[in-house]
Amino acid sequence: MGSAGGGAASQRMDASIAGLQQKHQHDLENLTLTAQPFKTLKFFILAVIQCVQRSMFYLLRRGGWLMLLSTLAVAIGVLLVTFDGPHEKHVEELSEYIQFGLWWIALGVASSIGLGSGLHTFVLYLGPHIALFTIKAMQCGRVDLKTAPYDTIQLKRAPSWLDKDCSEFGPAMFMPVHGLRVPLSSILPQVQVEAVLWGIGTALGELPPYFISRAAQLSGGRVDAMEELDVSAGEGGGFIARYLGRIKRWLLSHSQHLNFFTILVLASVPNPLFDLAGIMCGQFGISFWKFFLATLIGKAVIKTHIQTVFIISVCNNQLLNWMENELIWALSFIPGLSSVLTNLITKLNAVRDKYLTAPPVPSKVKVKKWDLSFASIWNSIVWLVLLNFFIKIVTSTAQSNLKKQQEKELNDLRIRLSSAMNSN
Numbered sequence: 001m002g003s004a005g006g007g008a009a010s011q012r013m014d015a016s017i018a019g020l021q022q023k024h025q026h027d028l029e030n031l032t033l034t035a036q037p038f039k040t041l042k043f044f045i046l047a048v049i050q051c052v053q054r055s056m057f058y059l060l061r062r063g064g065w066l067m068l069l070s071t072l073a074v075a076i077g078v079l080l081v082t083f084d085g086p087h088e089k090h091v092e093e094l095s096e097y098i099q100f101g102l103w104w105i106a107l108g109v110a111s112s113i114g115l116g117s118g119l120h121t122f123v124l125y126l127g128p129h130i131a132l133f134t135i136k137a138m139q140c141g142r143v144d145l146k147t148a149p150y151d152t153i154q155l156k157r158a159p160s161w162l163d164k165d166c167s168e169f170g171p172a173m174f175m176p177v178h179g180l181r182v183p184l185s186s187i188l189p190q191v192q193v194e195a196v197l198w199g200i201g202t203a204l205g206e207l208p209p210y211f212i213s214r215a216a217q218l219s220g221g222r223v224d225a226m227e228e229l230d231v232s233a234g235e236g237g238g239f240i241a242r243y244l245g246r247i248k249r250w251l252l253s254h255s256q257h258l259n260f261f262t263i264l265v266l267a268s269v270p271n272p273l274f275d276l277a278g279i280m281c282g283q284f285g286i287s288f289w290k291f292f293l294a295t296l297i298g299k300a301v302i303k304t305h306i307q308t309v310f311i312i313s314v315c316n317n318q319l320l321n322w323m324e325n326e327l328i329w330a331l332s333f334i335p336g337l338s339s340v341l342t343n344l345i346t347k348l349n350a351v352r353d354k355y356l357t358a359p360p361v362p363s364k365v366k367v368k369k370w371d372l373s374f375a376s377i378w379n380s381i382v383w384l385v386l387l388n389f390f391i392k393i394v395t396s397t398a399q400s401n402l403k404k405q406q407e408k409e410l411n412d413l414r415i416r417l418s419s420a421m422n423s424n
Contacts, residue, residue: 108201141172199300213282267298
């Protein structure tokens, strides 16, 4: 009788836990800004407040000197900004450099944070900036276009060199040689600083998955991404989803080969699955400095330079010239095309040179301006992407906070039911 009663109590306990877990899952799925906006914002604000409190307690407990130095630095900064004097222009210059650095680092963080759902700021900002600078340098025949290193695309501010006429910079310093006006080696240093800062931001954006996975590993748990990977191993889906799933499982099965060189290679190429590598490094106990230094070198040095050199090579015709020469060489073996091909290439090069030496528009000529410009359309797209990114961050943070409360409630229920069974 005792064993039968114990079995029935155990079944009731399992049923209660299963019912609560089902309710928790339903509440978690419904916690979105579209379904429950006020509740979602409430959990998001609570999560932010808790994070700030933990950070402050940590700094007060272990970083007393850091807090003191930070307070002194802020106080000195406030005094310098408040009072006028000969230092004012230097403070403004320093402020421009700080804004410049924080802007490109923040764009890098936004690009890589969010487990694959981040904002693609290379396509939206860094790539167009490099392309526009290269094209302008090709048109003007010189690279000293910036008034300062921070003269780049920033929030609500375009670079000063973008709308200037080439005559304002002076005569061309580079003459066209075989269709190539400004070499890559001269353009690269002009856009290198912002590219490296963006790369540093992408490396910093890869740290949250690592820290979450490391904390789960130290507490004896597993992160959601690892659990979802195991669950989805046998599930169906589209071709791309199945292919990415196979790659993820292959990475998981070869986790014993994770070392500095492997992480460096994974970080050095455009890799949408690098978040999984960060999660695996945290889950399998890879040290922080080994992971971060390999990620930093791969993303801020190797990957950013590969992307930057590619865009410059396309926009300054180096890559196009190489493809043109290879095409001419391949088509020269076809009888009758060699003579026609030479005339065609000459005409295409003439059109390209005419475009690159675009003459200034006379001031008397009135250019018709469209009310709906490309810039306004592009800005609208960027703001929509930013809004979508913000919604994902708020929803994910709120759901994470709710999940912690649900786990606490589930543990309390287990303790109460176990106590009731033991007392009976």
